[in-house]
Amino acid sequence: MSKVPPLSRQVLSNLELFRGLSTAALDDVVASASTRAFARDFRVFNQGETRVRAHVLIDGWIRISQSGSDGAQIVVRFIGPGDIFGAISLFTDRRYPADADTLTDATEVSWSDRALLDLMNNHPQIAINAVRIVGQRLQEAQHRVRELATQRAERRVAHALLRLLRQVGTTTSRGIVIRFPLRRKDIADIAGTTLYSASRILSAWERAGWLKTLDRRIVVQSLSDLMRIAEDESGQDITPLPP
């Protein structure tokens, strides 16, 4: 889990967290960074752990999930290339609030709490970027709260799929594919329902020909029907990434 690929200013300057920095500033950032590579299905950190660092994912996919004392679990979000994760805890109670697991092979770069604070103090733009990123996530989370409080399971599953397609959908000849494997349990934990309900809902959609799952990967064939179920109030359209 630790062949270390070189970390360039080029790579860093494309990350949202370091957007708008001078090359001198980027050099500072590089100097205190450390890079790691993980295999698939690796636990990057555990909920409750106190040796916190600020992480940015360079390549691969990670699932952030949170579980309660009763064992009930939710998926907080999926982390893709360029996303920061595990970083908020540096500023709050210095414990990771969730688990992080790799879904694929992955490489990350990370900074210690001290290093990140120094960087932010010396280069305020980093802190401003962080506010923007965390703010976006807060808005998403509040949107999700409303969804859970007011909509039913079927619509929540539809929304969950649409969000995933927006974030990580790839167009192929067969339809739009979600780039990484998802179990029914994952879908349930995203949409806030049970494995069983998620399975029933997806089966129904498969029967209707709206989507199918190939080797844990979901292929959507009729986006419009999905959007009709979701009745997306925020009429954002979905522009999948290039393959």
Added chain:
Amino acid sequence: MSKVPPLSRQVLSNLELFRGLSTAALDDVVASASTRAFARDFRVFNQGETRVRAHVLIDGWIRISQSGSDGAQIVVRFIGPGDIFGAISLFTDRRYPADADTLTDATEVSWSDRALLDLMNNHPQIAINAVRIVGQRLQEAQHRVRELATQRAERRVAHALLRLLRQVGTTTSRGIVIRFPLRRKDIADIAGTTLYSASRILSAWERAGWLKTLDRRIVVQSLSDLMRIAEDESGQDITPLPP
């Protein structure tokens, strides 16, 4: 709605957003601030409005609520003295994501987007404070997501009351009182349930003698029973503010 009380460095330095600033920095902050006073039941800003500012509440209480296109509504949070609000939108899509209404007479101070960004650039500590504040709210929101996804209405109502007690509880001879008036609908919108379910649950608790409501204000008499219902996994205890 606009007799302007004087704004002192003293007041500002006690706000979390401006914690740890030099007096020179505080002078900068004061220079670009503008103060306003509102009557009770005043709409401070509307969801979707684009003339966004960063607000800090000096005195009073404000309810932040969000509604969907279908009319379903949730209470996002209550804002008390010292809290910032409406500020994240400066960094994201420059639209307020929710409505803000005063629950009492209130005074706020606010900054334009331009002014706040300049302040953050000149005084990185402000941006760092902002990351911490927004990060805490994100964690709260994610906790709430899990709660909605995995727990049932009664427990969610208990949690909602406990959160309110923690934030704005005052001990009196009769019990712990939530400082501002709350309708059943408010409780429902916080806990993510309906007016009817909230009413049933609270009635049951009144019959059990755990709490009562006097003039829209909830008085909790048996904290322990409430906590038992909530089965609070994060065994935080509740330390009410002084009366």
Added chain:
DNA sequence: CGCGTAGTTGATACCTCTCAACACTAGTGG
């Protein structure tokens, strides 16, 4: 081949929403 993981589907129970009726209060205006 057997085992573990994943997925499907039926039966059932129960929580919660929904709809409706009614009580209570405060404020308004005749």
Added chain:
DNA sequence: CCACTAGTGTTGAGAGGTATCAACTACGCG
């Protein structure tokens, strides 16, 4: 002084969505 109204809260009856439990299938892998 008394309807009248609007806002709020309570409670019952019924429907319906979803969780839960259980049984079964399918697949991959040692």
